[in-house]
Amino acid sequence: MVRLLFALCALTAVFATATPATAETAGPAPTQAAHLADRLRENPVHVTDQLPRAVPRSTAPDFARLARKTGVPTYVLVLPSPSVQDGKALLGAVHDRLGRDGLYVLLDDRSVTDAVAYGVHAPADDAWTVQLYELPYDAGVLASFERFVEAVAEGPEKAAARARAARERYEDDEPAPMYVSETDRRNQSFLTGMLLTGVPLLILLTAAYAGRRRRRYAGRSTGLTEPGRHSGHPSGLTEPGKNSGHPSGLTEPGKNSGHPSGLTEPGRNSGRSARRMRLAVVSAAAAAAAAVAVALTATAVFDQTASSPAKPPTPAEMSARVERVAAGLRQDPVYADPESPRVLDTRQQDRLHDRIRAFGRSEGGGPVYVSLVPQPSESEAAGDAELFAAAVHAKLRADGVYVVADPGDGTIDVFNHGLRLDANHLFLDLPESVSLGDRRADEADDHLFGERLDALMTFLDKTPRTDRPNDGFAPAPAPSPAEETALPPLFATDFWPGLGVGAFAALLLSAVLAGVTSLLLRWRKPTPRPAHTLSLTSPTEPSPSYLRRTAQAEISALTREFGASGDTGEGTRAWDCLDAATLLLDGDLDRARRSGTDPATLLAVIVLARAGRAALAGDDNTLCCGVNPLHGPGVRLSHVRVSDAPHDRRLLPVCAWCRDAAIADPLGTPDRLLKLPAPSGGGRVPYYDATDGPLTAVPRGIPRLIDKVRETAGVH
Structure with a gap:
């Protein structure tokens, strides 16, 4: 019987030890x-x-x-x-x-x-x-x-x-991300800020530089003084006879005007001011439009508001797991997550229950709650074991030691809530073999939780007691799911530094562009062509508006080229032409573009201005085409028909084109004569019959035209 009983006991022990291994x-x-x-x-x-x-x-x-x-x-x-x-x-x-x-x-x-x-x-x-x-x-x-x-x-x-x-x-690559991170949003905000100030400011600086370059070029070319400077006259011209001794109102070259011709350009100030105002308005409007376009485009392109496609959870969903674990701990102080692999067999669970009961009966001890639950980063506690333990403690409403054992990564965390245990000992002296495990624990599927939790209970038994309960540190709350995935507004964070960087970049880029432009302009500075080689238009019956435009352009060009030539000698042909043209306009160069000016006067101004430009270019020819003075210099004197009458001929200087045309088609010359509106206001007559003024001297050459202008003006 003794042997039989011993055999039965041995068999029972074998089964007792074998069954957990099988489990x-x-x-x-x-x-x-x-x-x-x-x-x-x-x-x-x-x-x-x-x-x-x-x-x-x-x-x-x-x-x-x-x-x-x-x-x-x-x-x-x-x-x-x-x-x-x-x-x-x-x-x-x-x-x-x-x-x-x-x-x-x-x-x-x-x-x-x-x-x-x-x-x-x-x-x-x-x-x-x-x-x-x-x-x-x-x-x-x-x-x-x-x-x-x-x-x-x-x-x-x-x-x-x-x-x-x-x-x-996609073997070696992967598709582009569908959502942007907070870092990406900061980069987007920075880029938006840069463009929002950089583009409009660059437009304004470029427009200002272009206007300044244009004014500098115009001033350098014409050498004109600004209205009212050095003259004491609102128009910028000296009055006839004042400070000049010249009835035309011209100062001698270089006197009181800063211009070799002694001329200022009256009325140009208002035109320049208007152009400057238009340029300022247009550039400001373009800058404002660019700013609006940048803002709207950035809002449309950078339109994401979240860094994840996840739907925001409800409060019930955020607390579901904590409630489940708390309900399980009310039934059993050791709660194993049923969705996770089992890491404690029955024998180990029984052993852990015994140790927990013994710790609860010890002096200064109390309940121990073990949660064998994974802590993923997408959980309600965002993977924070301390926060999870605090939430379970708040739901369970029971003081004790809360142990969170993660069956996923094998870590064990211990938190004291309301027991008289030394907090520093729990936090600082817990062995790493218990909290993190060792190599054997990393290689085992169950992370050796049975051994490590048993060692943890031994550690708790040896933990010093204190006089009062210790709750440890209150953990910081987990971030809100909505706030965690929400991207900051586009016009925030790095948007403000981007504004400053954009302004600096615009200044730097505008300076670089200005320097490059200056170098290119110097490198490709055009060589002025002589006036007599310019391509001239020559309508037979010019309109008053055409004559006004051409006269204004020619007198301005002569004034500009005269100042650039450095010619300061009175009595030169270029000076005489400029002087005579100014006399025809009564000293007001802007009169050339005003309606109401006599067409004959405008034609004489055009002829004188072109002759002056030709003289500056070194052309000594003093003849002007008598068929159509708009053709330019004459090359020879020729008898040409001036009407349909067989013997109505005149000795006129002709240009090369009119000479060849007269030879090829003598009868067609009357049709090629320049015709101006008749003084009576009806029809058109040849230019030399349209007035008894200086224009009648055109066929006899430029010097005679200049003398005729001065005689008419009473200047000797």
Whole structure:
């Protein structure tokens, strides 16, 4: 009997020690798989409550809607990645316990991680490849599942071809991100600020430089004084006979005017002021339009408001897991997450319960609550074990030591809430072999939680007691999910520094452009052509407006070229031409462009101005084409017909073109004569018969025309 009893005891001991070992090898997956199979039996889509920041449970209907498009029974599991050690093995175990054929899909907080078809014809592997390669990493789990479903619905052949094409295209690269980060938004704000000040300011600076360059060139070319300077006269001209001794109002060269001709240009100040005002208005309007365009374009292009496609969770979804764990701890001080692999066998759990009860009975001890729950970053506590323990303590409303053991990464964190334990000892002296584990723990599937939790209880037994309860440190609250993914406004953060950098960049760029422009203008400075080589227009019956425009252009050109030539000698032909033209305009050069000026006077001004420019260019010819003075210099004297009468001829200087035309078509010369409006106001007559003024001297040469002008003006 003794031997029999001893044998029975030995056999019992063998079974007692062998059973836990068997549970360790076969227990974890079936326990997790059984729980998940029960969830799928209730609903073919199970969304964990551990990922509210990325996949709220309210998205389950969206997954169900997409799953129906596959055409086969589809079962969907959304779990945190630390809870899954082997996805395909887990799906196989869930299928065995559920006992239903179909397409089983496993997802984490980002994408489809595994998919297996049981008893149905579905391209699970190719569809998984399609969603992996075609989508960027930040597309989101719902978009990933949608792309997976699209590939499944296409059928095996198309899904295989699509997977092959996606793999070839993105083998060494991946699609561009769909969402921008907070750093990207700061860069966008900085760029917007730069453009918002840089572009308008560059427009204003460029317009100002162009206007200044134009005024400098005009002043350098004409040598004119500004109205009222050095003359004492509002128009910029000296009055006839004042300070000059010249009835035309001209000062001697270089006297009181700063211009070799002694001329100022009256009335140009108002025109320049008007042009400057127009330039300022146009440049300001262009700058304002550019600023508005930059702001609107940036708002349209940088239109994202969130860095993630995740839907904001509700408060109930954020607290669901804490409530579940707290409810479990009310029933048992050791709570193992049913969605995670099992890390404590029955013997280890019993041992841990015994140690917890013993610690509760010890002096200064109390309850110990162990949560074997993963801490993903997308959980309600954002992966903060201390924050999770504080939330469970607040929900449980019981003081004690709260232990958070993560079955995913194998870490163990300890937090004291209301017990008389030395906080510094708990925080500083907890061995790393307990909190982080060692190499053996990293290689083991269960992270050796049984041994490490037993060592933790020994550490708690030896922890010094204090006189009063110690709650440790209050953890900072987790960031709000909406605020965590919300991007800052475009016109904020680095937008303000961008404004300053944009202004500086505009100043720098405008300076560079001005320097380059100056160098190019110096390098490509055109060489002035002699006046007699200019291409001249020559209408036979010019209109008054044409004569006004041409006279204004020619007298301005003569004044400008005279100042640039440095000619200061009175009595030169260029000076005499300029003097005579000024006398015709009564000293008011702007009169040439005003309506009401006699066409004969305008024609005489044109002839004198062109003759003066030719003299400055070194042309000694004093003849002007008598057929049409607008043709320019004459080359010879010739008897030409001036009417249809056979013997009505006049000896006139002719240009080369009129000479050749008279030889080729003598009868056509009267039609080529320049005709001005008749003095009586009806019809047109040849220019030399249109007036008895100085214009009648044109056929006899420029010197005679100058003398005729001075005689008419009473100047000797």
